[in-house]
Amino acid sequence: MKPCILSVLFAISMLLSSTAHSQPCNGINRQLDNERKAVLAPVIANQLQASAVDVLQLFRLGNWSIIHVDTQEADEVFLFYAADPLTSHYTTLWSGAAARNEETQIMNWVITNAPGIPKRLAGCFAWHVTRNRNM
Known part of the structure; x- marks a missing residue:
């Protein structure tokens, strides 16, 4: 019986x-x-015409960045940059809530609204806001 239990535990750990x-x-x-x-x-605050922002998170792949910020004046927002955020303006922004079953729709929205974004980064963002928002 022990070998069977060990096999099951090994399979679960591998999964x-x-x-x-x-x-x-x-x-x-x-x-x-x-x-x-x-x-x-301060650069992002200026772009958003906010008095200040708290930079909460960063997702970066290649030249692209997604920066999650809080202005304390409105909902938290994710800003999408195709180049260095210090020298370029964000391409698009996203704010709000997303349900777990909206991952594909969110990814499609990102690809449409942030043309040229790596699909891997778009997929990470969609997964993050639908399934893993607290990280």
């Missing part, structure tokens, strides 16, 4: 391991330190 490694945001640069936040915040 969990492969699921953890296949998350859509694996390989997306999420590094955002306080220094970078401080540099980005």
Whole structure:
């Protein structure tokens, strides 16, 4: 009986391991330190015509960035940049809530509204806002 239990536990651990490694945001640069936040915040605040912003998260792949910010004046927003946010204006923005079953629709919205965005980054964003918003 013990070999059977061990086999089942091994299979479960392999399944969990492969699921953890296949998350859509694996390989997306999420590094955002306080220094970078401080540099980005006034530039983004100016673009949004807000008095200030809190930079909450960053998703970056290649030249593209998605930056999640809070203006304290309106809903939190995700800004999509095709180039360096310090020297370019955002391409589009997204704000709001998304249901778990809207992942495909969100990805299609991103691809349509942020032309040229890598599909992997669009998929990461869609997964994040529909299934993993708290990370």
